[in-house]
Amino acid sequence: MRHLAVAVIVVWAVVGLPGPARAQQATDVMALAGQPVAAIAIEIEGRPEASPVLRELLEVRVGDPLQFERVRESVAHLFNLGQFEDVAVTALPGPDGVRLVFALTPLHPIDRIEFRGSLGLDRRTLERGVLEQFGGRASAARLDAARETVTRMLVDEGYSRPSVVPSLEQTHEVHRSTLVITVDAGPRLRIGRVIVTGEHPLPAADVTTNLGLIRGAAYRRLATEVALRGVAERLRGMRYYEASASHFATPAGNDLVDVTVTIDTGPLVHIVVVGDPLPGGGQDEWIPIRRENSADDDLLEDSAFRIRQALQRDGFWRADVVHERVEEPDGARMVVTFTIRCGLRYQLASIAVTGHSHFTESDIRAMLQLREGEWFVETQVEARLGALLGAYAFAGFDATLEYTADALPGAEGRVALRVDIVEGPLRVVSGVSIIGAAQIPGTEVRRVVRSMAGQPLQTAQVRDDRQAIQQLYLDRGFQSVVVDARHPTEAPFEIVYEIREGTQTIVDHLIVVGNRRVSTETILAEVVLRPGAPFGQAARLESQRRLADLAIFRRISITAANEGRADGHVDVIVQVEEAPATTIGYGGGLEFGRRLRTAVGGGEEDALRFAPRGFLELGRRNLFGGNRSATLFTRVSLGSRNDPGDPTRDGRGIEFSEYRVTGSYRSPRAFGSRIDSVLSATAERAIRTSFTFVRRSANAEALHRPSAHTSVFGRYALDSTELYDTRIPEDDQPLIDRLFPQIRLSAISGGLVWDRRDDLLDPTAGGLMSIDGEVAARSLGSEVGFVKVFAQALGFRRLTRINRVVIGGRVQVGIARGFSREVLIPGTDGETEIVADLPAGRRFFAGGSTTVRGFQQDRLGVPGVISERGYSSGGNGVVVLNGEVRTQLWTDIALVGFVDGGNVFARAGDMSIGDLRGAAGVGIRYRSPLGPLRLDVGFKFDRRIVSGKRERGWEFHVSIGEVF
Amino acid sequence: MTASWILVCVLMAATQVPATLDRILVVVNGDMITLSDVRAVRVLKLLPADAGDDEVVQALIDRRLVLAEMRRFQVPDPAPEAVAARRSQWMAAHLGEDPARLFMMAGVRADFVDRWIADEFRREVYLQQRFAALDADRREAAIRLWIESLRLRAVIVPRRQEFPATTPAPAAGPSRR
Numbered sequence A: 001m002r003h004l005a006v007a008v009i010v011v012w013a014v015v016g017l018p019g020p021a022r023a024q025q026a027t028d029v030m031a032l033a034g035q036p037v038a039a040i041a042i043e044i045e046g047r048p049e050a051s052p053v054l055r056e057l058l059e060v061r062v063g064d065p066l067q068f069e070r071v072r073e074s075v076a077h078l079f080n081l082g083q084f085e086d087v088a089v090t091a092l093p094g095p096d097g098v099r100l101v102f103a104l105t106p107l108h109p110i111d112r113i114e115f116r117g118s119l120g121l122d123r124r125t126l127e128r129g130v131l132e133q134f135g136g137r138a139s140a141a142r143l144d145a146a147r148e149t150v151t152r153m154l155v156d157e158g159y160s161r162p163s164v165v166p167s168l169e170q171t172h173e174v175h176r177s178t179l180v181i182t183v184d185a186g187p188r189l190r191i192g193r194v195i196v197t198g199e200h201p202l203p204a205a206d207v208t209t210n211l212g213l214i215r216g217a218a219y220r221r222l223a224t225e226v227a228l229r230g231v232a233e234r235l236r237g238m239r240y241y242e243a244s245a246s247h248f249a250t251p252a253g254n255d256l257v258d259v260t261v262t263i264d265t266g267p268l269v270h271i272v273v274v275g276d277p278l279p280g281g282g283q284d285e286w287i288p289i290r291r292e293n294s295a296d297d298d299l300l301e302d303s304a305f306r307i308r309q310a311l312q313r314d315g316f317w318r319a320d321v322v323h324e325r326v327e328e329p330d331g332a333r334m335v336v337t338f339t340i341r342c343g344l345r346y347q348l349a350s351i352a353v354t355g356h357s358h359f360t361e362s363d364i365r366a367m368l369q370l371r372e373g374e375w376f377v378e379t380q381v382e383a384r385l386g387a388l389l390g391a392y393a394f395a396g397f398d399a400t401l402e403y404t405a406d407a408l409p410g411a412e413g414r415v416a417l418r419v420d421i422v423e424g425p426l427r428v429v430s431g432v433s434i435i436g437a438a439q440i441p442g443t444e445v446r447r448v449v450r451s452m453a454g455q456p457l458q459t460a461q462v463r464d465d466r467q468a469i470q471q472l473y474l475d476r477g478f479q480s481v482v483v484d485a486r487h488p489t490e491a492p493f494e495i496v497y498e499i500r501e502g503t504q505t506i507v508d509h510l511i512v513v514g515n516r517r518v519s520t521e522t523i524l525a526e527v528v529l530r531p532g533a534p535f536g537q538a539a540r541l542e543s544q545r546r547l548a549d550l551a552i553f554r555r556i557s558i559t560a561a562n563e564g565r566a567d568g569h570v571d572v573i574v575q576v577e578e579a580p581a582t583t584i585g586y587g588g589g590l591e592f593g594r595r596l597r598t599a600v601g602g603g604e605e606d607a608l609r610f611a612p613r614g615f616l617e618l619g620r621r622n623l624f625g626g627n628r629s630a631t632l633f634t635r636v637s638l639g640s641r642n643d644p645g646d647p648t649r650d651g652r653g654i655e656f657s658e659y660r661v662t663g664s665y666r667s668p669r670a671f672g673s674r675i676d677s678v679l680s681a682t683a684e685r686a687i688r689t690s691f692t693f694v695r696r697s698a699n700a701e702a703l704h705r706p707s708a709h710t711s712v713f714g715r716y717a718l719d720s721t722e723l724y725d726t727r728i729p730e731d732d733q734p735l736i737d738r739l740f741p742q743i744r745l746s747a748i749s750g751g752l753v754w755d756r757r758d759d760l761l762d763p764t765a766g767g768l769m770s771i772d773g774e775v776a777a778r779s780l781g782s783e784v785g786f787v788k789v790f791a792q793a794l795g796f797r798r799l800t801r802i803n804r805v806v807i808g809g810r811v812q813v814g815i816a817r818g819f820s821r822e823v824l825i826p827g828t829d830g831e832t833e834i835v836a837d838l839p840a841g842r843r844f845f846a847g848g849s850t851t852v853r854g855f856q857q858d859r860l861g862v863p864g865v866i867s868e869r870g871y872s873s874g875g876n877g878v879v880v881l882n883g884e885v886r887t888q889l890w891t892d893i894a895l896v897g898f899v900d901g902g903n904v905f906a907r908a909g910d911m912s913i914g915d916l917r918g919a920a921g922v923g924i925r926y927r928s929p930l931g932p933l934r935l936d937v938g939f940k941f942d943r944r945i946v947s948g949k950r951e952r953g954w955e956f957h958v959s960i961g962e963v964f
Numbered sequence B: 001m002t003a004s005w006i007l008v009c010v011l012m013a014a015t016q017v018p019a020t021l022d023r024i025l026v027v028v029n030g031d032m033i034t035l036s037d038v039r040a041v042r043v044l045k046l047l048p049a050d051a052g053d054d055e056v057v058q059a060l061i062d063r064r065l066v067l068a069e070m071r072r073f074q075v076p077d078p079a080p081e082a083v084a085a086r087r088s089q090w091m092a093a094h095l096g097e098d099p100a101r102l103f104m105m106a107g108v109r110a111d112f113v114d115r116w117i118a119d120e121f122r123r124e125v126y127l128q129q130r131f132a133a134l135d136a137d138r139r140e141a142a143i144r145l146w147i148e149s150l151r152l153r154a155v156i157v158p159r160r161q162e163f164p165a166t167t168p169a170p171a172a173g174p175s176r177r
Helices: A002-016 A021-023 A052-056 A070-081 A123-133 A143-154 A205-210 A221-237 A297-313 A362-369 A379-394 A443-446 A461-475 A520-526 A537-549 A729-741 B002-014 B035-043 B055-073 B080-093 B099-106 B113-131 B134-154
Strands: A037-044 A084-094 A099-108 A110-118 A163-171 A175-184 A191-198 A244-253 A258-266 A269-275 A320-327 A333-341 A346-354 A400-407 A411-424 A430-436 A482-488 A492-501 A508-514 A555-561 A571-578 A580-596 A606-623 A628-640 A654-667 A675-687 A692-707 A711-725 A744-755 A766-776 A786-796 A805-818 A819-825 A831-836 A879-888 A894-905 A919-930 A931-940 A954-960 B019-028 B031-034 B156-159
Touching: A070 A099, A070 A571, A070 B019, A070 B031, A070 B035, A070 B099, A084 A879, A099 A191, A099 A571, A123 A175, A123 A931, A143 A175, A143 A221, A191 A205, A205 A221, A205 A258, A205 A744, A205 A919, A221 A244, A221 A362, A244 A320, A244 A931, A258 A711, A297 A333, A297 A379, A320 A954, A346 A362, A346 A400, A362 A379, A362 A411, A430 B113, A443 A461, A461 A482, A461 A537, A520 A571, A537 A571, A606 A654, A628 B019, A628 B156, A692 B099, A805 A954, A894 A931, A894 B002, A919 B002, B002 B134, B019 B035, B019 B055, B031 B035, B031 B055, B055 B134
Parallel strands: A037 A099, A110 A175, A191 A258, A269 A333, A346 A411, A430 A492, A508 A571
Antiparallel strands: A084 A099, A084 B019, A163 A175, A244 A258, A320 A333, A400 A411, A482 A492, A555 A571, A580 A606, A606 A628, A628 A654, A654 A675, A675 A692, A692 A711, A711 A744, A744 A766, A766 A786, A786 A805, A805 A879, A819 A831, A879 A894, A894 A919, A919 A931, A931 A954, B019 B031, B019 B156
16 A cells, blocks of 8 residues: 555656656756766657668767767767758666667758749749759759749739748658749739830830830830840940930839830940051951940050050050040030050160179070060060069079160160169078978978078079978868978078978768769779878869769869867768769761762762761760769661662662661779779771771770879770772772771780870870780681780970970880781682781881871881882881970970881881881971871981882871870 | 665656757858857856857857858967966866866867867957957957858858757866766
């Protein structure tokens, strides 16, 4: 009985107590610190979650004493995932310790926008307007901004009192939201009266019709404003450069508005140039008011300035250009008068330099690049003097200089230039100190400093050193490092680099967010940042570059979350936005032309060719969660039949004359290795003027880059080509054999490339070495067997004393040998012979724009390789040597001198230096956006008799890109 | 009798309300301010003791915005001696308390206070330099306006309208387990 009484009291105490009193049962948070953690649970919207990824991010462990700090870190990691809008942690003490619950509230990003109600406007127009506001991404939409946008759009279209109510509807199976915008557009304003004020030369009806201002029509404020801008633009095109057009609407009852349009043409503008003539070019070029449709003061002032500068560049040192606007009293006309006074054209009469001792006068004159007798251009003089000061600074002088330019008396413009230099003492570095390097050893910091005791003090070098130290620290994760560099203004010149290191940022967790199809492992494989390692700038940029190279993401960012923690540990968030996985490309075209066809009466005749064609390309990226992609390209062409043997069919009727189907599969880092691989297969049929070919090929390639400058590749290729309907001229046969070998080739090849060139298109330093080999064998399925090796080495060097000159050289050597095989002798009764030839497409050729430039394309070879008519059948050995001197003449123009040598030999064993043929010549390069455009003229060292005639002594070549 | 007490204990445990250890209160430019941040500041008395929870949160938001702005200008850290001196003053306010226990209750590492003090120094230097041309009264007003402009530019998203009660700072003096 007593027990029952106690129980009743307890139940009453717990259940029956009023709320506030019961709340006193709440656990004292502070009392939980240090108690053992008995259990940890994760819940998402109240449902238990067992994701190992989430568990991995928790810093608290079962059995450990509860530490608030670790709870806070766990919350930060979970929040940094970017998937949860709230993370709450509750604790309940029990007999065996504290039970923790991490309650996660997921974000519900907006993935749809839905409009409901009476919209007033087209649904898609409204949706486009809202999406434009948020950069095309529904997920970025905000309710208040969406309401403002829709309201503004409706008001602009004449709905004066729309009701727009946005709300979110969440789905919880997949955590997404729909932005629902409920609209009641209300009544639309209509146009009552239209009043146009202001005089203008445009037809009145034209104005109102173009503006769409018709009585009873919907009043569209924004469209009217846009149309009025068009009216003003038209008037400016008629030289009313200050024209404006505006409108306002006044309520007229019953949802009608009266629209008043005001057009102000402003004055008609005339441009007058008086005094001396404009520099070369028309008035519109120098005073572009017609092009810019404006005659505002800024444009006129700019015009005067540019004319003055152009005249001064031509030597009119004291040229003056002023402009004046005069408006007629009635405001109908405005005259802008440009007055040009060229004055005398000045020549540089003399150059005097004083105060120099470190550089000789001839040195200084060479640096100034000024000569007596040339036109005097003051801006050019100032730029050259700036360069001279730079040369002094480089030599260790804190020099100052002044110049005077005096016009000499006389009728001709002549200028005496005098340059007074104060060199000051030579400043030599007495020592270099580094202060404040604690977390990175001073010796390591010193390694990036290039200023040294005993060297001239160069302020530019000191600046570079400071940046190098700063970069070193940034790359080690010291994001707030400050480096100061200082040196006294008087000797001894000791350079002091003072470093305030700040806190080193260390990667705590790497968190990948935003990936949907690409696996986290694929992304992390490209990220060179590691947990526990510094969050360095170089590693961050390299990671971003590698991820961008995957070409499967639209956006990539790598940032640190929760920066500012005392211990410098940060979560690094790798945020990606995947590009669409499937890409589709298609297109079509039409080809007209003339082709030969077999005539019914015999012979051949010209016929019109009409060939519609189309292509379709399908691509799929991010296959199997990795950076693997597959593409299928198909092209098909309809054309007239090609049947030379049947004159009744040839060139008549329609067939699928040409097709090409290519499938490829690309897998970077194949099978978990560091090897990139590509598999591809192609089948095609195409018609050429004198033949039709069908080709089938399959390739498997593997590429590995052990370092930034070295790459190794391997390839297997199976290729088979057949020619049909041939009517090939004899002269073209060697080339056809080379491009379309009518045999099946199955070959394995591989190579090694070491490339240290500073620029692939236009190198000025470094070099490249490569070697590759190829083996085809009947055991691999090839109809012929051979082995082939090709090696080359090239190097470049900028001449240090003359910056604009680069010398370069290249050596290429190739050898090949066919495997013996037995072939039938044509015209015999089954007799055979053993041959060891190479397919024409695998032989070596030389001569032309990329090898030996004194010869035509592929016309170089020893007798036997070159036929009597001068055509090359290719050889089993080749040597090519090139030497070039490239000189920059102007910014985009370079002059090249070259010496080339080489030859093609029938057999590798025949190769001999004594048989090389040479050529020398000159060329011009123009640095175009496509790469260097090249014109070379080469002259043979010796001319030989070919086809009974002496060879031409020279050849010219036009091409894109350097020879090597 | 024993059974009665067991029943009492069970019922007491069953009715115990879980304590909220931590949660996100507000997100400032993607950076969170949590209940534990508020608790740490109050336990360590880094802001005036009479400030309410909401005032502490607003102060933390302002501080976060100013520090983020300062990161653009690479304000250097103060000299370690200056930090040590101010830390001594702070310790004096916690006379008799076990620092290790204090940090544990606050849920922070031992160097948290040093970092806070260093940031305070940097903040003072930065504000001093930025508003150097103004006298003291006008400077205060200008700083308030400037922080207000930082708030207007920032994306501040409250995660919860009502803040769970944080435990008040423990009284000064020897602590008892």
